[in-house]
Amino acid sequence: MNELSLQHEAVLPRETKLLLAIISINALANSLSNVFVNVFLFRLSDNIYEVALFNFIAYVTWLPAFVFAGWLCKKKDRKIGLIIGGCLQLLFYLAILALAEQAIDWVPLLGFVFGVGSGFYWLSINVLSVDLTSEHNRLWFNGVNGLFGSLSQMLGPFIAGLIVTFLPDFYGYQLIFFLSLLLFANTIWLTTLLPAYKLEERFRWRKIIDVHRNREWKLLSLAFVGLSFRDGVISFVIVVWVFMVTGSESVLGNFVFVTTLLSVITYYVVGKCKMSLSQQALLITGNLGLSSALSLFLFDVNWVILIAYGIVAAISIPLFEVPFNTMSLNNIAELDDQGATRVELVISREIALSAGRVTSVGLLAAVYSSSLTESYLPAFLALLIAVGMTPLLLVRKLKLAGKV
Numbered sequence: 001m002n003e004l005s006l007q008h009e010a011v012l013p014r015e016t017k018l019l020l021a022i023i024s025i026n027a028l029a030n031s032l033s034n035v036f037v038n039v040f041l042f043r044l045s046d047n048i049y050e051v052a053l054f055n056f057i058a059y060v061t062w063l064p065a066f067v068f069a070g071w072l073c074k075k076k077d078r079k080i081g082l083i084i085g086g087c088l089q090l091l092f093y094l095a096i097l098a099l100a101e102q103a104i105d106w107v108p109l110l111g112f113v114f115g116v117g118s119g120f121y122w123l124s125i126n127v128l129s130v131d132l133t134s135e136h137n138r139l140w141f142n143g144v145n146g147l148f149g150s151l152s153q154m155l156g157p158f159i160a161g162l163i164v165t166f167l168p169d170f171y172g173y174q175l176i177f178f179l180s181l182l183l184f185a186n187t188i189w190l191t192t193l194l195p196a197y198k199l200e201e202r203f204r205w206r207k208i209i210d211v212h213r214n215r216e217w218k219l220l221s222l223a224f225v226g227l228s229f230r231d232g233v234i235s236f237v238i239v240v241w242v243f244m245v246t247g248s249e250s251v252l253g254n255f256v257f258v259t260t261l262l263s264v265i266t267y268y269v270v271g272k273c274k275m276s277l278s279q280q281a282l283l284i285t286g287n288l289g290l291s292s293a294l295s296l297f298l299f300d301v302n303w304v305i306l307i308a309y310g311i312v313a314a315i316s317i318p319l320f321e322v323p324f325n326t327m328s329l330n331n332i333a334e335l336d337d338q339g340a341t342r343v344e345l346v347i348s349r350e351i352a353l354s355a356g357r358v359t360s361v362g363l364l365a366a367v368y369s370s371s372l373t374e375s376y377l378p379a380f381l382a383l384l385i386a387v388g389m390t391p392l393l394l395v396r397k398l399k400l401a402g403k404v
Contacts, residue, residue, distance in 0.1 A: 015194055016132045016141060022082070022187045023125060024148040026089075029183035031156025032176050033093070035256060036164060038236045039243050040096075040173050044104040048240055052365035055236055057111030058118065059361055063354040065119025070343045073127050074201040079194045081124035086188040088117030093181040097174060126346050128194075150267075154260045161253020172249070207344040208351070211335060220328055221352040223391035227324075228356030230388030233364055234294070238309070245303050255310060262314035270322045279323040280395075286320025287392050289313075291385050298378050324395070360384065 012020070041051050069081035092113045096103050103110060133141045164172030212218050242252045270282065293312035296305045332345045363383075367376045 012137055012141065013132070016137065018190055018194055019128055019132050020141065020145060020148075022190050023129075023145055024152070025183050025187050025190070026086075026121070027149045027152040028156060029089075029180040029187070031152040032160050032183075033180040035157045035239050035252070036160050036173060036176060036249065037096070038240055039249065039252065040170070041104060041107065042240050042243065043170075044101060047368065048237065049365055049368035050104060050107055051236065051240055052361055052368055054107050054111040054114075055232075056358065056361045056365050057108055058115035059232065059354060059357040061112050061115030062119040063350060063358075065116040066123045066350050066354075067347055069120045069123035070127075070347045071203045073124060074203045074343055077196050078128060078131060079124065079191055079196070081120045082128065082191045082194075083188060085117050085119070085121030085124060086184055086191060088113055088120065090181060090184045090188065092117060093177050093184065097177050097181065100174070101170065123343075123346070123350075127343060130342065146267075150260070150264045154257050154264070157256035157260075158253040161250045161256075165248065165250040204341055204344050207341045208348045211345060211348055214335060216331055217335060217348075219394045219397055220331055221348070223324075223394040224328075224349060224352035225356040226387050226390035226394070228353040229360040230290075230294075230356075230384050232357030233360045233384060234313075237364065238306070241301050242306055245301065245306060255306075259310040259314040262311065263318055266315050266318040267322065270318055279327075282319045282323050283395055284392060286316045286318070287389060289316030289319065291389050294381065294385050294388070297381055324391070327395075356387075360387075 038051050038054070041054055042048065044050075069084070073081050092110065095106070095110060095113065099106055099110075129141070129145075160172075160176045163176055166172065167175060212221065239252060239256065242255050243249065246252065290313050293309045293316065296309055299305070328349070332342065332349070335341075335345060363380060367373055367380050370376055
C-alpha cells in the first residue's frame with residue numbers, strides 16, 4: 001500500500017469522526033461503571049442472586065429492544081436508535097444515583113432500563129459503523145476504535161477502583177456513576193449532530209427465519225448459543241468473585257487492568273501473525289484454554305485460582321475470538337444480499353446470542369436463589385464448560401465444508 005493510499009484511509013469524513021467520538025466516549029462511560037454496577041448491587045445485598053437477576057432481566061429485555069431498533073432504523077432515521085439508547089442509559093444512571101442504597105429494591109426495573117438501552121445502542125452502532133465507513137477507511141476506523149476501546153477497558157475500571165477505594169461509604173460509587181452520566185449526556189448531544197439517514201427500507205422479517213436454511217449459518221447460530229451461554233455468565237460473575245475474595249475495589253480494578261492488558265497484547269500478536277497461523281489451531285487452543293481455566297473453579301474459588309484464571313482467559317479469549325469473529329462476519333457478508341438484509345442477519349445472530357445468555361444467567365440466578373447453592377454450583381460450572389466447548393464441534397463441521 002503506497003503513502004497516498006494510507007493518507008486517503010486516514011481521512012475520515014466528519015460524520016464518521018463523530019461516530020468514533022460517540023463510541024469512544026460511550027466505551028469510557030461503560031468501562032468506568034459497568035464492572036462496579038455489579039459490585040455495587042452485591043455490596044448492597046451480599047448475594048450474587050441480585051446481581052444475576054439484574055443481568056438476567058437486562059438480557060431478556062435486550063433482545064426485543066435490539067429487534068425493534070433494527071426495524072426502526074430501516075423505517076425511520078438511522079440515528080434514532082442511538083439517541084433512544086443513549087437517553088435510556090442516561091436514565092439508568094440517574095435512577096441509580098437517585099435511589100442510592102435503595103437501588104437493591106429496584107433491581108428488576110434497573111435491569112429493564114439497562115437492557116432496553118443497551119439493545120437500542122448496540123443495534124445502532126452495528127448499523128452505523130458500516131453505513132458511515134467505506135472499504136477505503138473501514139480498516140482505519142476499526143483500528144482506531146479498537147485502540148480507544150482497549151484503553152477504556154483497561155483504564156476505566158482501574159481509575160474507578162481507586163475512586164471507590166479512597167472515598168468513604170458509597171460516595172465513590174456515586175462519583176463514578178455521576179461521571180458516566182455526564183459522558184452519556186455528551187454522547188446524546190454528539191448523536192444529534194449526525195446527519196439524518198431516512199431510507200424507508202423494508203424490514204424483511206422472513207429473512208431472520210429463512211437464513212437458517214443455510215447449513216453454515218445454522219451451525220454458526222448454534223455456536224453463538226454455546227459461546228454466549230458461557231460468556232454471559234463469566235462477563236460479570238468473575239468480577240464479583242474477585243471482590244468477594246479480596247474485599248477490595250482497588251484490587252478488582254487492578255485485576256481488570258492487568259487481564260485486559262494481556263488480552264490487548266494477545267489480540268495484537270494474533271492480528272499481526274494471523275496469516276501465518278492455523279485458524280483451526282487458534283480456535284481449538286483458545287477454547288480449550290478458557291475451558292481449562294474455568295475448570296479450576298470446580299475445586300474452589302480463591303485468589304490464586306482467580307489469578308490463574310485471569311491470566312489464562314486473557315490469552316485464550318483472543319485466540320478464539322479473532323478467527324471466529326472473522327468467520328462469522330464473512331458469513332454475514334456472503335448472505336446479506338449485498339447489504340440489503342444486513343440488519344436482519346445481525347438480528348438473527350443476536351437472537352442466538354441472547355438465547356445462550358438468558359438461559360445460562362437464568363440458571364445461575366436459580367442456583368444462587370437455592371439453599372443448596374454449594375451443591376448445585378459445581379454442576380452448573382461443569383455444564384457451563386461443556387456447553388462452551390460445543391462450538392469446537394460445530395466449527396469443525398464448518399472446516400469440513402471449507403469455511404475455516
